Amino acid sequence: DQLRILNANTKFVTCPIYYATSSPHIGHIHSSVIGDFYHRWNKINDVASKFSLGTDEHGQKIIRSAAQQGYDHPEILVNNISDLYRRTFKKFSISVASLDDAIFMRTTTSEHHQAAQKLWTRLRSKGFIKMQNYEGCAVNGHKLEWVSEENYIFEFEPFLNEIESWIVKAVAPDAAKILIDELKDRRKTGNMSLSISRPRNRVPWGVAVPNDANHTMYVWFEALINYLTAAGYGKHDNNALEFWPPQLQVIGIDIARFHCIFWPAMLLAAELPLPKKVFVHGHWTRDGMKMSKSLDNFVTPKELLELVGNQSDAVRWFCLKHATLKNVDFQDELLRIQSDADLANKIANLLSRTTSKNLNPSGAYPTLFPDSLLNAPDGEKYLIETVQGLPELYASFVNAGQLPNAMNCVIRAIEEGLQFMTNEKIFKLDRDILSERMKKDSGDDDEL
Numbered sequence: 234d235q236l237r238i239l240n241a242n243t244k245f246v247t248c249p250i251y252y253a254t255s256s257p258h259i260g261h262i263h264s265s266v267i268g269d270f271y272h273r274w275n276k277i278n279d280v281a282s283k284f285s286l287g288t289d290e291h292g293q294k295i296i297r298s299a300a301q302q303g304y305d306h307p308e309i310l311v312n313n314i315s316d317l318y319r320r321t322f323k324k325f326s327i328s329v330a331s332l333d334d335a336i337f338m339r340t341t342t343s344e345h346h347q348a349a350q351k352l353w354t355r356l357r358s359k360g361f362i363k364m365q366n367y368e369g370c371a372v373n374g375h376k377l378e379w380v381s382e383e384n385y386i387f388e389f390e391p392f393l394n395e396i397e398s399w400i401v402k403a404v405a406p407d408a409a410k411i412l413i414d415e416l417k418d419r420r421k422t423g424n425m426s427l428s429i430s431r432p433r434n435r436v437p438w439g440v441a442v443p444n445d446a447n448h449t450m451y452v453w454f455e456a457l458i459n460y461l462t463a464a465g466y467g468k469h470d471n472n473a474l475e476f477w478p479p480q481l482q483v484i485g486i487d488i489a490r491f492h493c494i495f496w497p498a499m500l501l502a503a504e505l506p507l508p509k510k511v512f513v514h515g516h517w518t519r520d521g522m523k524m525s526k527s528l529d530n531f532v533t534p535k536e537l538l539e540l541v542g543n544q545s546d547a548v549r550w551f552c553l554k555h556a557t558l559k560n561v562d563f564q565d566e567l568l569r570i571q572s573d574a575d576l577a578n579k580i581a582n583l584l585s586r587t588t589s590k591n592l593n594p595s596g597a598y599p600t601l602f603p604d605s606l607l608n609a610p611d612g613e614k615y616l617i618e619t620v621q622g623l624p625e626l627y628a629s630f631v632n633a634g635q636l637p638n639a640m641n642c643v644i645r646a647i648e649e650g651l652q653f654m655t656n657e658k659i660f661k662l663d664r665d666i667l668s669e670r671m672k673k674d675s676g677d678d679d680e681l
């Protein structure tokens with residue numbers, strides 16, 4: 234039962250599947266823009282790429298939300314919310330359609346049920362899933378109750394060392410440190426198993442445990458498997474996947490424990506390769522506070538679009554510019570000022586100046602040649618160096634997961650371009666001198 238990867242050259246970028254309990258907000262857009270960015274990065278570099286994101290539609294939270302919102306059945310809620318996510322992502326140019334090689338995952342599909350049950354059966358047959366009597370607190374309706382019930386547990390102690398060395402390779406040092414501290418803690422307290430089922434009579438909305446009608450899979454255990462579902466696990470009878478492992482998994486720090494401890498344990502137990510990299514980002518806060526339902530202070534997609542005159546690219550730019558592990562406080566002015574400064578006053582400004590009829594009457598797109606630098610007047614040399622070095626510098630930041638640096642190095646190059654125009658008093662130069670200089674720099678021009 235040798236694992237076979239049907240498209241071994243395809244890169245796979247994943248985003249979380251978001252709870253289908255309520256409307257999307259800035260945080261969901263943030264993660265999804267980062268994932269979509271890397272998917273597009275693959276594609277512009279001519280690398281085959283798949284991208285997944287979607288909605289997490291099972292479990293007690295969903296049951297409760299549906300009841301609170303007056304729905305007769307959780308299914309109505311998850312259909313509505315899932316659709317809302319899809320429409321919202323489209324507004325922000327986040328790939329959600331199959332045309333973009335994107336897979337929109339929903340955990341209520343039969344493919345996902347099948348994949349989750351297949352993985353469960355595999356781990357059970359390998360002896361990593363056991364039945365246990367559980368005593369502790371559980372939420373029942375709105376009440377916290379002491380329960381004593383049977384449930385299944387997944388034991389991941391055998392994999393702790395492998396997980397630790399994987400974290401060091403796959404996760405950026407600042408986030409890795411947090412995770413390794415948690416591993417130490419678990420070793421100390423002996424907390425090395427995860428409860429992975431709930432009684433079906435308490436949580437009927439979920440994937441059934443194979444061969445046991447009394448249990449539903451714990452939603453987190455099942456939700457993580459969505460990445461395998463997206464890769465075709467369960468679709469094929471034998472041990473084949475369409476592409477695997479993920480090249481990059483984008484997540485928020487809130488779900489790092491699930492993705493960097495439990496998830497690799499599940500994959501190791503199933504003898505499946507681990508993701509290459511995990512991109513862990515921090516959270517947007519508002520007025521210094523966590524955004525939450527009780528405070529009702531989420532930054533909504535509508536607000537974001539209104540702040541930037543409906544230019545969703547400005548929001549994408551803003552997210553990438555702030556894609557760090559540190560939390561960032563959202564302020565209307567921050568989005569407005571930064572998008573004006575970077576996009577309007579710099580990128581658009583340089584573009585319109587360099588393509589204006591006055592400066593560039595033939596609409597030529599000058600190409601830089603290796604010897605441009607040698608022949609350039611002194612005042613131009615630093616600029617040519619910056620422009621020539623930019624693709625490599627940008628790529629090195631992107632590949633290192635340093636998106637704010639990547640965005641900022643583009644802006645710095647543009648600032649140099651603008652500065653150059655001011656220093657050289659480009660607008661005062663004679664048209665003829667200008668077109669002479671353009672010719673000299675670029676040889677044969679490509680038409681714009």
Ligand code: ME8
Nearest residue numbers: 249250251252260264289456457484485488516517
């Ligand atoms: O946790 N700032 O879903 P979720 C930045 N269904 N990103 C944020 C954010 C914020 N304030 N709030 C949320 C779940 N996010 C599970 C995931 S995956 C197998 C299952 C982003 O709807 C961030 O990526 O609570 C975070 O990890 C995710 O949304 C959680 O979304």
